[in-house]
Amino acid sequence: MDLAFTPEEQLFRAEVRAWVAANLPSDISRKVFNALHLSRDDMQRWARILGQKGWLGHGWPKEFGGPGWNSVQKHLFEEECALAGAPRVVPFGPVMVAPVIMAFGNAQQQARFLPGIASGEVWWSQGYSEPGSGSDLASLKTRAERRGASYVVNGQKTWTTLGQYGEWIFCLVRTSTEGKPQTGISFLLIDMQSPGVTVRPIRLLDGSVEVNEVFFDNVEVPAENLIGEENQGWTYAKHLLSHERTNIADVNRAKRELERLKRVAKAEGVYEDIRFRDEIAKLEVDVIALEMMVLRVLAGEKSGKQSLDVAGLLKIRGSEIQQRYSELMMLAAGPYALPLIHEAMEAGWQGDAVGALHCAPLASTYLNMRKTTIYGGSNEVQRNIVSQVVLG
């Protein structure tokens, strides 16, 4: 047992840190540190910079052009990016669909799709949830019917994150109604420029447009876009979910945001208020405990002996912590969290703020973060899974 990273790992960290410091545009990191609005261009610019270095698919094995890092190296890379103020990599291409294409796609599909994902050129979206299929995802109804060399897709997806920018979407579609719901699902890649695809943004409670409805009206999809075998899509989707188990806990961002919370609390004069300060202290312990859990999982992936048997715990705890720091930041601002001035959340705004400028996005972030215990398998569904493991 040893808490320290090896000298090689520390050297690796230093290399990543130096590279990020030299290559992350400061206008982007400034926005991240201050929770200001990130445009499509900001996200895409950083993705392309990573892509040129070969690090956008930082979890990829060497045979597909990735760096072939182990779990600890991946974690160190993510930590250095987060602490330096890099935007989160939009995961749908490099983190979510790419591993499925690598594991279950054929050689032509790999050659066709992976380069655009690795370079950051092509924006991918995820088509899983439907209006009637949230936690019960396997009940999904979007149909794909085989007609000759094509599938014809009809139905609706929803909660498609950043789908307004999407060029391609990977979808779970129903290709059979026989047997159990899980057995009739296929994994299909769809060009969002295809006739019959309509994207309708959903305005969220904080005023942001982050998620979308995606409608499919007789959309013709070449059969060559089917991943693996027909009716095996559920298996592939589960593979995707088992990938990057520590990613959703996002402990690195939590550390960065905890630092921001302390800055905001100091600026707003509540850091010396013992009642408030103790709430930060509790969160500090929560973050360290989460980080220790993450490290246990990572070390287990490296050594092959898993010391934490339930990954769902990371999702539950990580999401609760994300909500808590956003909540405490809002409370630190107090009444000055209340004015809603959307322009004040854009970089470079020169207008008159009400209260300190750093207060402007705090309530919106708090409102937005309520999503974290809902998405990626709601925390209640996660608790069902955890309890099944414990109760046997």
Add this chain to the structure above:
Amino acid sequence: MDFDFSDDQDQLRDAVRRWVEKAYTFDRRRSIVADGGFSADGYRELAELGLCGLYIPEDLGGMGMGPVEGMVAMEELGRGIVLEPLPQALIAGAVLSAYAPPSLASHWAPQVARGEKVISLAYQERAGRYRLDARATTASRKGDTWALSGHKSLVVAGDNADAWIVSATIDGKLALFLVERGSQGATTRGYGTIDGACAAELMLHQAPAQRISDDGLAVLGHAVDIGIAATCAEAVGVMDQTLAITVDYMNTRKQFGVVISSFQALKHRVADMKMQLELARSMSYYASLKLHAPAPERRAAMARAKYQLGQSMRFIGQQAVQLHGGIGMTDEYIVSHYFKRLTQMEMVFGDTLHHLGEVSARMQDSAGVFA
């Protein structure tokens, strides 16, 4: 970074677990509680396993092992809610061999390792609560030795100890001393504690003492931190077993014609208990792996760990009783004894609010395992 146990550590765990399962049965424990909460035989058996000398170097008759071995042993003792206080042996062994004058160390440390002598830390005072710098006990020079006067409180197994490590001030500065049982002017008043173990008040009136260290606050801080790490590890064992007992019960007990583990409200409680257990285990690892860090870093780490463990212990203990229903309230059924042990352990070496205060006071701009 590595959280695997070595083969030797696995063997140590197996040996202690086998002893707990075979030799330290619930019936035996019950009879020890009835007899006052401490068994000299039980303590000697810990020594025979090599545990009392874990932190004592080999040239002083110990095993010369580290915090991870201590953690492994404590987890397994926790599983069986063993009453005999191994943390006191770990503290005494480490303090004597690292800080005491050689003559004192070479006299006492081998006897601690062999389980022939029990030495207990006496640092708490009525007015001091959990603070280390309680200073109502004073030391004055008496020829070659010292004389201590004061009243130490809540000394673990204090009535069964052969000597005590006592904090007392010399001209206002804290120092550590060794006081032997039977010394004139040293008397104890023992009592049971809520977990079935025992403690004592230690009254000193010009009691003869030998000085361990002038740097009392630093050494006491180290001693208490060894105790915190050991208690955290023990708590993990207790909680692990508490959850296992609760899960067994839920999978057996039927109401409304089905086992109660089929109810979602109760399933989610189990998930929350598992969460607290794994957070606690993570922070227990953290505590033990930070036990050799420089003092400020070590102290901060122990406060964080004990804060998490305190919360976990209270939650898991309370929920275990709740999920058992009425049977959880009885003395006869095992789970209430685990609950009481958890309640006790939350309040030794600083309770949850105390350590929250420590974390809060030590907060820096950055945070994290490596900050």
